[in-house]
Amino acid sequence: MIGFVLRRVASGIALVVVIATVTFFLLRAGGTNVARTLLGETATQDQIAAKLHELGLDRNVLVQYGDWLSHAVRGDFGTSWLTNQPVTTALVDRLPVTLSIAIGAVVLTAVVSVLLGVLAAYRRGWIDRVVQVLGIAGFAMPGVWLALILILAFAIKLAWFPATGYVQASQSLSGWAIALVLPVVAIAVSSVASTAQQVRSAMLEVLQNDYVRTLRSRGLSERSVVLRHALRNAAPTGLTVISLEFISLLGSTVVIERIFALPGIGSMVLDATVGGDSPQVLGVVVMMVIVVVLVNLVIDLLNGWLNPKVRVR
Incomplete structure:
Protein backbone atom coordinates (compact mmCIF):
# COMPACT_ATOMS: atom_id res chain seq x y z
CA MET A 1 0.00 0.00 0.00
CA ILE A 2 2.87 2.39 0.79
CA GLY A 3 4.39 1.78 -2.64
CA PHE A 4 0.99 2.44 -4.23
CA VAL A 5 0.71 5.80 -2.44
CA LEU A 6 4.30 6.78 -3.26
CA ARG A 7 3.76 6.09 -6.96
CA ARG A 8 0.63 8.24 -6.98
CA VAL A 9 2.36 11.06 -5.09
CA ALA A 10 5.37 10.98 -7.43
CA SER A 11 3.18 11.08 -10.53
CA GLY A 12 1.17 13.94 -9.00
CA ILE A 13 4.32 15.99 -8.30
CA ALA A 14 5.55 15.37 -11.84
CA LEU A 15 2.21 16.53 -13.23
CA VAL A 16 2.32 19.75 -11.19
CA VAL A 17 5.86 20.51 -12.36
CA VAL A 18 5.08 19.84 -16.03
CA ILE A 19 1.89 21.93 -16.10
CA ALA A 20 3.51 24.77 -14.15
CA THR A 21 6.50 24.78 -16.52
CA VAL A 22 4.38 24.77 -19.67
CA THR A 23 2.14 27.53 -18.28
CA PHE A 24 5.15 29.64 -17.31
CA PHE A 25 6.73 29.56 -20.76
CA LEU A 26 3.40 30.16 -22.52
CA LEU A 27 2.80 33.26 -20.39
CA ARG A 28 6.34 34.51 -20.88
CA ALA A 29 6.01 34.23 -24.64
CA GLY A 30 4.16 37.56 -24.72
CA GLY A 31 6.28 39.77 -22.48
CA THR A 32 5.88 42.98 -24.54
CA ASN A 33 2.12 42.46 -24.79
CA VAL A 34 1.94 42.05 -21.01
CA ALA A 35 3.73 45.35 -20.43
CA ARG A 36 1.46 47.15 -22.89
CA THR A 37 -1.62 45.60 -21.26
CA LEU A 38 -0.52 46.85 -17.86
CA LEU A 39 0.41 50.34 -19.07
CA GLY A 40 -2.29 50.88 -21.66
CA GLU A 41 -2.31 51.38 -25.40
CA THR A 42 -0.84 54.89 -25.12
CA ALA A 43 2.39 53.70 -23.48
CA THR A 44 5.61 54.59 -25.29
CA GLN A 45 8.37 52.13 -26.13
CA ASP A 46 10.54 53.62 -23.37
CA GLN A 47 7.76 53.11 -20.82
CA ILE A 48 7.26 49.53 -22.01
CA ALA A 49 11.00 48.85 -21.74
CA ALA A 50 11.07 50.33 -18.23
CA LYS A 51 8.09 48.21 -17.20
CA LEU A 52 9.68 45.05 -18.58
CA HIS A 53 12.82 45.82 -16.56
CA GLU A 54 10.75 46.49 -13.43
CA LEU A 55 9.00 43.15 -13.77
CA GLY A 56 12.20 41.31 -14.63
CA LEU A 57 10.87 40.30 -18.02
CA ASP A 58 13.95 41.61 -19.83
CA ARG A 59 16.07 38.80 -18.39
CA ASN A 60 16.70 35.46 -20.03
CA VAL A 61 13.55 33.36 -19.81
CA LEU A 62 15.41 30.43 -18.23
CA VAL A 63 16.73 32.75 -15.52
CA GLN A 64 13.18 33.98 -14.93
CA TYR A 65 11.91 30.41 -14.68
CA GLY A 66 14.64 29.36 -12.25
CA ASP A 67 13.91 32.38 -10.05
CA TRP A 68 10.16 31.72 -10.08
CA LEU A 69 10.56 27.99 -9.42
CA SER A 70 12.96 28.52 -6.51
CA HIS A 71 10.36 30.72 -4.81
CA ALA A 72 7.32 28.62 -5.83
CA VAL A 73 8.63 25.47 -4.13
CA ARG A 74 8.62 27.49 -0.89
CA GLY A 75 5.03 28.59 -1.43
CA ASP A 76 5.93 32.06 -2.72
CA PHE A 77 4.26 32.73 -6.08
CA GLY A 78 5.38 36.33 -6.25
CA THR A 79 3.40 39.57 -6.14
CA SER A 80 0.42 40.47 -8.27
CA TRP A 81 1.26 42.95 -11.02
CA LEU A 82 -2.21 44.47 -10.73
CA THR A 83 -2.84 44.69 -6.98
CA ASN A 84 0.70 44.45 -5.53
CA GLN A 85 -0.69 41.83 -3.14
CA PRO A 86 1.26 38.60 -2.56
CA VAL A 87 -0.30 35.92 -4.74
CA THR A 88 -0.13 33.36 -1.95
CA THR A 89 -2.15 35.65 0.32
CA ALA A 90 -4.82 36.11 -2.35
CA LEU A 91 -4.99 32.35 -2.91
CA VAL A 92 -5.36 31.64 0.81
CA ASP A 93 -8.18 34.20 1.03
CA ARG A 94 -10.07 33.03 -2.05
CA LEU A 95 -9.43 29.29 -2.28
CA PRO A 96 -11.86 28.37 0.57
CA VAL A 97 -14.71 30.00 -1.39
CA THR A 98 -14.05 28.01 -4.55
CA LEU A 99 -13.45 24.76 -2.67
CA SER A 100 -16.65 25.28 -0.67
CA ILE A 101 -18.64 25.45 -3.91
CA ALA A 102 -16.81 22.59 -5.64
CA ILE A 103 -16.79 20.24 -2.64
CA GLY A 104 -20.43 21.02 -1.86
CA ALA A 105 -21.35 20.21 -5.45
CA VAL A 106 -19.32 16.97 -5.35
CA VAL A 107 -21.01 15.84 -2.14
CA LEU A 108 -24.45 16.65 -3.56
CA THR A 109 -23.53 14.87 -6.80
CA ALA A 110 -22.30 11.78 -4.97
CA VAL A 111 -25.35 11.44 -2.71
CA VAL A 112 -28.06 12.15 -5.28
CA SER A 113 -26.44 10.27 -8.19
CA VAL A 114 -25.82 7.14 -6.11
CA LEU A 115 -29.40 7.20 -4.84
CA LEU A 116 -30.85 7.68 -8.32
CA GLY A 117 -28.44 5.24 -9.99
CA VAL A 118 -29.10 2.45 -7.49
CA LEU A 119 -32.87 2.95 -7.63
CA ALA A 120 -32.87 2.97 -11.43
CA ALA A 121 -30.74 -0.19 -11.66
CA TYR A 122 -32.57 -2.12 -8.95
CA ARG A 123 -36.19 -1.06 -9.44
CA ARG A 124 -36.08 -0.60 -13.24
CA GLY A 125 -39.51 0.16 -14.75
CA TRP A 126 -40.82 3.71 -14.61
CA ILE A 127 -38.20 4.80 -12.08
CA LEU A 152 -35.15 34.53 -10.08
CA ALA A 153 -37.21 31.82 -8.37
CA PHE A 154 -35.59 31.32 -4.97
CA ALA A 155 -33.79 34.62 -4.34
CA ILE A 156 -35.99 37.27 -5.94
CA LYS A 157 -39.48 35.72 -5.94
CA LEU A 158 -39.40 33.59 -2.77
CA ALA A 159 -36.47 35.31 -0.99
CA TRP A 160 -35.33 32.02 0.53
CA PHE A 161 -31.68 32.50 -0.37
CA PRO A 162 -29.45 35.49 -1.12
CA ALA A 163 -28.96 36.28 -4.80
CA THR A 164 -25.32 37.30 -4.38
CA GLY A 165 -22.59 37.51 -1.76
CA TYR A 166 -20.63 35.21 0.50
CA VAL A 167 -20.46 34.77 4.28
CA GLN A 168 -17.35 33.39 5.95
CA ALA A 169 -17.99 30.18 7.87
CA SER A 170 -16.14 31.67 10.85
CA GLN A 171 -18.68 34.51 10.99
CA SER A 172 -21.86 32.49 10.57
CA LEU A 173 -22.00 28.79 9.73
CA SER A 174 -25.68 28.96 8.80
CA GLY A 175 -25.12 32.09 6.68
CA TRP A 176 -22.21 30.38 4.92
CA ALA A 177 -24.33 27.31 4.12
CA ILE A 178 -27.30 29.37 2.91
CA ALA A 179 -25.10 31.49 0.64
CA LEU A 180 -23.76 28.33 -1.05
CA VAL A 181 -27.06 26.58 -1.75
CA LEU A 182 -27.89 28.22 -5.08
CA PRO A 183 -24.32 28.18 -6.52
CA VAL A 184 -23.86 24.53 -5.53
CA VAL A 185 -27.17 23.43 -7.03
CA ALA A 186 -26.52 25.42 -10.21
CA ILE A 187 -23.29 23.57 -11.03
CA ALA A 188 -24.25 20.19 -9.54
CA VAL A 189 -27.31 19.43 -11.67
CA SER A 190 -25.41 18.45 -14.82
CA SER A 191 -22.92 16.44 -12.76
CA VAL A 192 -25.72 14.55 -11.03
CA ALA A 193 -27.23 13.76 -14.41
CA SER A 194 -24.08 12.26 -15.92
CA THR A 195 -22.88 10.52 -12.75
CA ALA A 196 -26.27 8.90 -12.05
CA GLN A 197 -26.19 7.34 -15.51
CA GLN A 198 -22.73 5.91 -14.87
CA VAL A 199 -23.73 4.54 -11.46
CA ARG A 200 -26.86 3.00 -12.99
CA SER A 201 -24.82 1.27 -15.71
CA ALA A 202 -22.25 -0.02 -13.21
CA MET A 203 -24.96 -1.32 -10.88
CA LEU A 204 -26.80 -3.07 -13.71
CA GLU A 205 -23.60 -4.85 -14.72
CA VAL A 206 -22.81 -5.92 -11.17
CA LEU A 207 -26.36 -7.11 -10.42
CA GLN A 208 -26.17 -9.47 -13.40
CA ASN A 209 -23.08 -11.26 -12.07
CA ASP A 210 -23.31 -14.85 -10.87
CA TYR A 211 -22.12 -14.08 -7.35
CA VAL A 212 -25.15 -11.82 -6.81
CA ARG A 213 -27.49 -14.73 -7.55
CA THR A 214 -25.40 -16.89 -5.22
CA LEU A 215 -25.73 -14.36 -2.40
CA ARG A 216 -29.49 -14.25 -2.88
CA SER A 217 -29.73 -18.03 -2.93
CA ARG A 218 -27.96 -18.12 0.44
CA GLY A 219 -30.74 -16.08 1.97
CA LEU A 220 -29.06 -12.69 2.25
CA SER A 221 -31.46 -9.78 2.41
CA GLU A 222 -31.89 -7.61 -0.70
CA ARG A 223 -30.61 -4.64 1.26
CA SER A 224 -27.38 -6.45 2.08
CA VAL A 225 -26.94 -7.76 -1.47
CA VAL A 226 -27.53 -4.36 -3.10
CA LEU A 227 -25.86 -1.98 -0.65
CA ARG A 228 -23.14 -4.07 0.92
CA HIS A 229 -21.98 -6.18 -2.00
CA ALA A 230 -23.24 -4.83 -5.35
CA LEU A 231 -22.77 -1.15 -4.55
CA ARG A 232 -19.27 -1.75 -3.20
CA ASN A 233 -18.24 -3.45 -6.44
CA ALA A 234 -19.83 -0.71 -8.53
CA ALA A 235 -18.29 2.07 -6.41
CA PRO A 236 -14.93 2.32 -8.26
CA THR A 237 -16.73 3.37 -11.45
CA GLY A 238 -18.72 5.99 -9.57
CA LEU A 239 -15.64 7.29 -7.76
CA THR A 240 -13.74 7.64 -11.02
CA VAL A 241 -16.60 9.59 -12.60
CA ILE A 242 -16.90 11.82 -9.53
CA SER A 243 -13.17 12.62 -9.64
CA LEU A 244 -13.56 13.70 -13.27
CA GLU A 245 -16.66 15.70 -12.39
CA PHE A 246 -14.71 17.51 -9.67
CA ILE A 247 -12.30 18.85 -12.30
CA SER A 248 -15.27 20.00 -14.39
CA LEU A 249 -16.89 21.60 -11.36
CA LEU A 250 -13.74 23.59 -10.61
CA GLY A 251 -13.95 25.01 -14.11
CA SER A 252 -17.65 25.77 -13.72
CA THR A 253 -17.01 27.88 -10.62
CA VAL A 254 -15.33 30.52 -12.80
CA VAL A 255 -18.67 31.54 -14.29
CA ILE A 256 -20.82 30.77 -11.26
CA GLU A 257 -18.67 32.98 -9.01
CA ARG A 258 -19.26 35.86 -11.40
CA ILE A 259 -23.01 35.35 -11.46
CA PHE A 260 -23.35 35.10 -7.65
CA ALA A 261 -20.63 37.71 -6.94
CA LEU A 262 -18.52 35.26 -4.93
CA PRO A 263 -14.91 36.22 -4.08
CA GLY A 264 -13.33 32.96 -5.22
CA ILE A 265 -10.45 31.79 -7.38
CA GLY A 266 -12.56 31.89 -10.53
CA SER A 267 -13.20 35.62 -10.45
CA MET A 268 -9.56 36.24 -9.55
CA VAL A 269 -8.17 34.27 -12.48
CA LEU A 270 -10.53 36.01 -14.90
CA ASP A 271 -9.33 39.43 -13.75
CA ALA A 272 -5.72 38.27 -13.83
CA THR A 273 -6.04 36.85 -17.34
CA VAL A 274 -7.69 39.98 -18.73
CA GLY A 275 -5.14 42.21 -16.99
CA GLY A 276 -2.10 40.15 -17.99
CA ASP A 277 -1.23 39.38 -14.37
CA SER A 278 1.14 36.46 -14.94
CA PRO A 279 2.04 35.77 -11.27
CA GLN A 280 -1.61 35.40 -10.30
CA VAL A 281 -2.41 33.19 -13.29
CA LEU A 282 0.56 30.95 -12.50
CA GLY A 283 -0.36 30.77 -8.84
CA VAL A 284 -3.95 29.82 -9.60
CA VAL A 285 -2.91 27.18 -12.15
CA VAL A 286 -0.44 25.55 -9.75
CA MET A 287 -2.92 25.63 -6.87
CA MET A 288 -5.74 24.14 -8.94
CA VAL A 289 -3.49 21.36 -10.24
CA ILE A 290 -2.41 20.56 -6.67
CA VAL A 291 -6.05 20.39 -5.57
CA VAL A 292 -6.92 18.09 -8.49
CA VAL A 293 -3.92 15.86 -7.74
CA LEU A 294 -4.92 15.57 -4.08
CA VAL A 295 -8.51 14.73 -4.99
CA ASN A 296 -7.36 12.07 -7.46
CA LEU A 297 -5.02 10.66 -4.80
CA VAL A 298 -7.93 10.33 -2.37
CA ILE A 299 -10.02 8.66 -5.08
CA ASP A 300 -7.16 6.25 -5.87
CA LEU A 301 -6.84 5.37 -2.18
CA LEU A 302 -10.57 4.72 -1.92
CA ASN A 303 -10.46 2.59 -5.07
CA GLY A 304 -7.48 0.71 -3.66
CA TRP A 305 -9.37 0.08 -0.45
CA LEU A 306 -12.48 -1.11 -2.31
CA ASN A 307 -10.55 -3.12 -4.90
CA PRO A 308 -7.08 -4.36 -3.82
CA LYS A 309 -6.26 -5.25 -7.45
CA VAL A 310 -5.97 -1.52 -8.19
CA ARG A 311 -2.96 -1.22 -5.87
CA VAL A 312 -0.70 -3.26 -8.09
CA ARG A 313 -1.01 -0.89 -11.04
Whole structure:
Protein backbone atom coordinates (compact mmCIF):
# COMPACT_ATOMS: atom_id res chain seq x y z
CA MET A 1 0.00 0.00 0.00
CA ILE A 2 2.87 2.39 0.79
CA GLY A 3 4.39 1.78 -2.64
CA PHE A 4 0.99 2.44 -4.23
CA VAL A 5 0.71 5.80 -2.44
CA LEU A 6 4.30 6.78 -3.26
CA ARG A 7 3.76 6.09 -6.96
CA ARG A 8 0.63 8.24 -6.98
CA VAL A 9 2.36 11.06 -5.09
CA ALA A 10 5.37 10.98 -7.43
CA SER A 11 3.18 11.08 -10.53
CA GLY A 12 1.17 13.94 -9.00
CA ILE A 13 4.32 15.99 -8.30
CA ALA A 14 5.55 15.37 -11.84
CA LEU A 15 2.21 16.53 -13.23
CA VAL A 16 2.32 19.75 -11.19
CA VAL A 17 5.86 20.51 -12.36
CA VAL A 18 5.08 19.84 -16.03
CA ILE A 19 1.89 21.93 -16.10
CA ALA A 20 3.51 24.77 -14.15
CA THR A 21 6.50 24.78 -16.52
CA VAL A 22 4.38 24.77 -19.67
CA THR A 23 2.14 27.53 -18.28
CA PHE A 24 5.15 29.64 -17.31
CA PHE A 25 6.73 29.56 -20.76
CA LEU A 26 3.40 30.16 -22.52
CA LEU A 27 2.80 33.26 -20.39
CA ARG A 28 6.34 34.51 -20.88
CA ALA A 29 6.01 34.23 -24.64
CA GLY A 30 4.16 37.56 -24.72
CA GLY A 31 6.28 39.77 -22.48
CA THR A 32 5.88 42.98 -24.54
CA ASN A 33 2.12 42.46 -24.79
CA VAL A 34 1.94 42.05 -21.01
CA ALA A 35 3.73 45.35 -20.43
CA ARG A 36 1.46 47.15 -22.89
CA THR A 37 -1.62 45.60 -21.26
CA LEU A 38 -0.52 46.85 -17.86
CA LEU A 39 0.41 50.34 -19.07
CA GLY A 40 -2.29 50.88 -21.66
CA GLU A 41 -2.31 51.38 -25.40
CA THR A 42 -0.84 54.89 -25.12
CA ALA A 43 2.39 53.70 -23.48
CA THR A 44 5.61 54.59 -25.29
CA GLN A 45 8.37 52.13 -26.13
CA ASP A 46 10.54 53.62 -23.37
CA GLN A 47 7.76 53.11 -20.82
CA ILE A 48 7.26 49.53 -22.01
CA ALA A 49 11.00 48.85 -21.74
CA ALA A 50 11.07 50.33 -18.23
CA LYS A 51 8.09 48.21 -17.20
CA LEU A 52 9.68 45.05 -18.58
CA HIS A 53 12.82 45.82 -16.56
CA GLU A 54 10.75 46.49 -13.43
CA LEU A 55 9.00 43.15 -13.77
CA GLY A 56 12.20 41.31 -14.63
CA LEU A 57 10.87 40.30 -18.02
CA ASP A 58 13.95 41.61 -19.83
CA ARG A 59 16.07 38.80 -18.39
CA ASN A 60 16.70 35.46 -20.03
CA VAL A 61 13.55 33.36 -19.81
CA LEU A 62 15.41 30.43 -18.23
CA VAL A 63 16.73 32.75 -15.52
CA GLN A 64 13.18 33.98 -14.93
CA TYR A 65 11.91 30.41 -14.68
CA GLY A 66 14.64 29.36 -12.25
CA ASP A 67 13.91 32.38 -10.05
CA TRP A 68 10.16 31.72 -10.08
CA LEU A 69 10.56 27.99 -9.42
CA SER A 70 12.96 28.52 -6.51
CA HIS A 71 10.36 30.72 -4.81
CA ALA A 72 7.32 28.62 -5.83
CA VAL A 73 8.63 25.47 -4.13
CA ARG A 74 8.62 27.49 -0.89
CA GLY A 75 5.03 28.59 -1.43
CA ASP A 76 5.93 32.06 -2.72
CA PHE A 77 4.26 32.73 -6.08
CA GLY A 78 5.38 36.33 -6.25
CA THR A 79 3.40 39.57 -6.14
CA SER A 80 0.42 40.47 -8.27
CA TRP A 81 1.26 42.95 -11.02
CA LEU A 82 -2.21 44.47 -10.73
CA THR A 83 -2.84 44.69 -6.98
CA ASN A 84 0.70 44.45 -5.53
CA GLN A 85 -0.69 41.83 -3.14
CA PRO A 86 1.26 38.60 -2.56
CA VAL A 87 -0.30 35.92 -4.74
CA THR A 88 -0.13 33.36 -1.95
CA THR A 89 -2.15 35.65 0.32
CA ALA A 90 -4.82 36.11 -2.35
CA LEU A 91 -4.99 32.35 -2.91
CA VAL A 92 -5.36 31.64 0.81
CA ASP A 93 -8.18 34.20 1.03
CA ARG A 94 -10.07 33.03 -2.05
CA LEU A 95 -9.43 29.29 -2.28
CA PRO A 96 -11.86 28.37 0.57
CA VAL A 97 -14.71 30.00 -1.39
CA THR A 98 -14.05 28.01 -4.55
CA LEU A 99 -13.45 24.76 -2.67
CA SER A 100 -16.65 25.28 -0.67
CA ILE A 101 -18.64 25.45 -3.91
CA ALA A 102 -16.81 22.59 -5.64
CA ILE A 103 -16.79 20.24 -2.64
CA GLY A 104 -20.43 21.02 -1.86
CA ALA A 105 -21.35 20.21 -5.45
CA VAL A 106 -19.32 16.97 -5.35
CA VAL A 107 -21.01 15.84 -2.14
CA LEU A 108 -24.45 16.65 -3.56
CA THR A 109 -23.53 14.87 -6.80
CA ALA A 110 -22.30 11.78 -4.97
CA VAL A 111 -25.35 11.44 -2.71
CA VAL A 112 -28.06 12.15 -5.28
CA SER A 113 -26.44 10.27 -8.19
CA VAL A 114 -25.82 7.14 -6.11
CA LEU A 115 -29.40 7.20 -4.84
CA LEU A 116 -30.85 7.68 -8.32
CA GLY A 117 -28.44 5.24 -9.99
CA VAL A 118 -29.10 2.45 -7.49
CA LEU A 119 -32.87 2.95 -7.63
CA ALA A 120 -32.87 2.97 -11.43
CA ALA A 121 -30.74 -0.19 -11.66
CA TYR A 122 -32.57 -2.12 -8.95
CA ARG A 123 -36.19 -1.06 -9.44
CA ARG A 124 -36.08 -0.60 -13.24
CA GLY A 125 -39.51 0.16 -14.75
CA TRP A 126 -40.82 3.71 -14.61
CA ILE A 127 -38.20 4.80 -12.08
CA ASP A 128 -35.46 3.84 -14.51
CA ARG A 129 -37.15 5.74 -17.34
CA VAL A 130 -37.68 8.83 -15.18
CA VAL A 131 -34.04 8.83 -14.07
CA GLN A 132 -32.84 8.53 -17.67
CA VAL A 133 -35.09 11.38 -18.84
CA LEU A 134 -34.00 13.57 -15.92
CA GLY A 135 -30.40 12.67 -16.66
CA ILE A 136 -30.65 13.81 -20.26
CA ALA A 137 -32.50 16.99 -19.29
CA GLY A 138 -30.05 17.84 -16.52
CA PHE A 139 -27.02 17.20 -18.70
CA ALA A 140 -28.41 19.39 -21.49
CA MET A 141 -29.35 22.26 -19.18
CA PRO A 142 -26.77 25.11 -19.28
CA GLY A 143 -25.42 25.95 -15.83
CA VAL A 144 -25.61 29.69 -16.48
CA TRP A 145 -29.26 29.51 -17.47
CA LEU A 146 -30.07 27.35 -14.44
CA ALA A 147 -28.24 29.77 -12.14
CA LEU A 148 -30.33 32.68 -13.42
CA ILE A 149 -33.54 30.67 -13.01
CA LEU A 150 -32.59 29.75 -9.44
CA ILE A 151 -31.85 33.39 -8.59
CA LEU A 152 -35.15 34.53 -10.08
CA ALA A 153 -37.21 31.82 -8.37
CA PHE A 154 -35.59 31.32 -4.97
CA ALA A 155 -33.79 34.62 -4.34
CA ILE A 156 -35.99 37.27 -5.94
CA LYS A 157 -39.48 35.72 -5.94
CA LEU A 158 -39.40 33.59 -2.77
CA ALA A 159 -36.47 35.31 -0.99
CA TRP A 160 -35.33 32.02 0.53
CA PHE A 161 -31.68 32.50 -0.37
CA PRO A 162 -29.45 35.49 -1.12
CA ALA A 163 -28.96 36.28 -4.80
CA THR A 164 -25.32 37.30 -4.38
CA GLY A 165 -22.59 37.51 -1.76
CA TYR A 166 -20.63 35.21 0.50
CA VAL A 167 -20.46 34.77 4.28
CA GLN A 168 -17.35 33.39 5.95
CA ALA A 169 -17.99 30.18 7.87
CA SER A 170 -16.14 31.67 10.85
CA GLN A 171 -18.68 34.51 10.99
CA SER A 172 -21.86 32.49 10.57
CA LEU A 173 -22.00 28.79 9.73
CA SER A 174 -25.68 28.96 8.80
CA GLY A 175 -25.12 32.09 6.68
CA TRP A 176 -22.21 30.38 4.92
CA ALA A 177 -24.33 27.31 4.12
CA ILE A 178 -27.30 29.37 2.91
CA ALA A 179 -25.10 31.49 0.64
CA LEU A 180 -23.76 28.33 -1.05
CA VAL A 181 -27.06 26.58 -1.75
CA LEU A 182 -27.89 28.22 -5.08
CA PRO A 183 -24.32 28.18 -6.52
CA VAL A 184 -23.86 24.53 -5.53
CA VAL A 185 -27.17 23.43 -7.03
CA ALA A 186 -26.52 25.42 -10.21
CA ILE A 187 -23.29 23.57 -11.03
CA ALA A 188 -24.25 20.19 -9.54
CA VAL A 189 -27.31 19.43 -11.67
CA SER A 190 -25.41 18.45 -14.82
CA SER A 191 -22.92 16.44 -12.76
CA VAL A 192 -25.72 14.55 -11.03
CA ALA A 193 -27.23 13.76 -14.41
CA SER A 194 -24.08 12.26 -15.92
CA THR A 195 -22.88 10.52 -12.75
CA ALA A 196 -26.27 8.90 -12.05
CA GLN A 197 -26.19 7.34 -15.51
CA GLN A 198 -22.73 5.91 -14.87
CA VAL A 199 -23.73 4.54 -11.46
CA ARG A 200 -26.86 3.00 -12.99
CA SER A 201 -24.82 1.27 -15.71
CA ALA A 202 -22.25 -0.02 -13.21
CA MET A 203 -24.96 -1.32 -10.88
CA LEU A 204 -26.80 -3.07 -13.71
CA GLU A 205 -23.60 -4.85 -14.72
CA VAL A 206 -22.81 -5.92 -11.17
CA LEU A 207 -26.36 -7.11 -10.42
CA GLN A 208 -26.17 -9.47 -13.40
CA ASN A 209 -23.08 -11.26 -12.07
CA ASP A 210 -23.31 -14.85 -10.87
CA TYR A 211 -22.12 -14.08 -7.35
CA VAL A 212 -25.15 -11.82 -6.81
CA ARG A 213 -27.49 -14.73 -7.55
CA THR A 214 -25.40 -16.89 -5.22
CA LEU A 215 -25.73 -14.36 -2.40
CA ARG A 216 -29.49 -14.25 -2.88
CA SER A 217 -29.73 -18.03 -2.93
CA ARG A 218 -27.96 -18.12 0.44
CA GLY A 219 -30.74 -16.08 1.97
CA LEU A 220 -29.06 -12.69 2.25
CA SER A 221 -31.46 -9.78 2.41
CA GLU A 222 -31.89 -7.61 -0.70
CA ARG A 223 -30.61 -4.64 1.26
CA SER A 224 -27.38 -6.45 2.08
CA VAL A 225 -26.94 -7.76 -1.47
CA VAL A 226 -27.53 -4.36 -3.10
CA LEU A 227 -25.86 -1.98 -0.65
CA ARG A 228 -23.14 -4.07 0.92
CA HIS A 229 -21.98 -6.18 -2.00
CA ALA A 230 -23.24 -4.83 -5.35
CA LEU A 231 -22.77 -1.15 -4.55
CA ARG A 232 -19.27 -1.75 -3.20
CA ASN A 233 -18.24 -3.45 -6.44
CA ALA A 234 -19.83 -0.71 -8.53
CA ALA A 235 -18.29 2.07 -6.41
CA PRO A 236 -14.93 2.32 -8.26
CA THR A 237 -16.73 3.37 -11.45
CA GLY A 238 -18.72 5.99 -9.57
CA LEU A 239 -15.64 7.29 -7.76
CA THR A 240 -13.74 7.64 -11.02
CA VAL A 241 -16.60 9.59 -12.60
CA ILE A 242 -16.90 11.82 -9.53
CA SER A 243 -13.17 12.62 -9.64
CA LEU A 244 -13.56 13.70 -13.27
CA GLU A 245 -16.66 15.70 -12.39
CA PHE A 246 -14.71 17.51 -9.67
CA ILE A 247 -12.30 18.85 -12.30
CA SER A 248 -15.27 20.00 -14.39
CA LEU A 249 -16.89 21.60 -11.36
CA LEU A 250 -13.74 23.59 -10.61
CA GLY A 251 -13.95 25.01 -14.11
CA SER A 252 -17.65 25.77 -13.72
CA THR A 253 -17.01 27.88 -10.62
CA VAL A 254 -15.33 30.52 -12.80
CA VAL A 255 -18.67 31.54 -14.29
CA ILE A 256 -20.82 30.77 -11.26
CA GLU A 257 -18.67 32.98 -9.01
CA ARG A 258 -19.26 35.86 -11.40
CA ILE A 259 -23.01 35.35 -11.46
CA PHE A 260 -23.35 35.10 -7.65
CA ALA A 261 -20.63 37.71 -6.94
CA LEU A 262 -18.52 35.26 -4.93
CA PRO A 263 -14.91 36.22 -4.08
CA GLY A 264 -13.33 32.96 -5.22
CA ILE A 265 -10.45 31.79 -7.38
CA GLY A 266 -12.56 31.89 -10.53
CA SER A 267 -13.20 35.62 -10.45
CA MET A 268 -9.56 36.24 -9.55
CA VAL A 269 -8.17 34.27 -12.48
CA LEU A 270 -10.53 36.01 -14.90
CA ASP A 271 -9.33 39.43 -13.75
CA ALA A 272 -5.72 38.27 -13.83
CA THR A 273 -6.04 36.85 -17.34
CA VAL A 274 -7.69 39.98 -18.73
CA GLY A 275 -5.14 42.21 -16.99
CA GLY A 276 -2.10 40.15 -17.99
CA ASP A 277 -1.23 39.38 -14.37
CA SER A 278 1.14 36.46 -14.94
CA PRO A 279 2.04 35.77 -11.27
CA GLN A 280 -1.61 35.40 -10.30
CA VAL A 281 -2.41 33.19 -13.29
CA LEU A 282 0.56 30.95 -12.50
CA GLY A 283 -0.36 30.77 -8.84
CA VAL A 284 -3.95 29.82 -9.60
CA VAL A 285 -2.91 27.18 -12.15
CA VAL A 286 -0.44 25.55 -9.75
CA MET A 287 -2.92 25.63 -6.87
CA MET A 288 -5.74 24.14 -8.94
CA VAL A 289 -3.49 21.36 -10.24
CA ILE A 290 -2.41 20.56 -6.67
CA VAL A 291 -6.05 20.39 -5.57
CA VAL A 292 -6.92 18.09 -8.49
CA VAL A 293 -3.92 15.86 -7.74
CA LEU A 294 -4.92 15.57 -4.08
CA VAL A 295 -8.51 14.73 -4.99
CA ASN A 296 -7.36 12.07 -7.46
CA LEU A 297 -5.02 10.66 -4.80
CA VAL A 298 -7.93 10.33 -2.37
CA ILE A 299 -10.02 8.66 -5.08
CA ASP A 300 -7.16 6.25 -5.87
CA LEU A 301 -6.84 5.37 -2.18
CA LEU A 302 -10.57 4.72 -1.92
CA ASN A 303 -10.46 2.59 -5.07
CA GLY A 304 -7.48 0.71 -3.66
CA TRP A 305 -9.37 0.08 -0.45
CA LEU A 306 -12.48 -1.11 -2.31
CA ASN A 307 -10.55 -3.12 -4.90
CA PRO A 308 -7.08 -4.36 -3.82
CA LYS A 309 -6.26 -5.25 -7.45
CA VAL A 310 -5.97 -1.52 -8.19
CA ARG A 311 -2.96 -1.22 -5.87
CA VAL A 312 -0.70 -3.26 -8.09
CA ARG A 313 -1.01 -0.89 -11.04
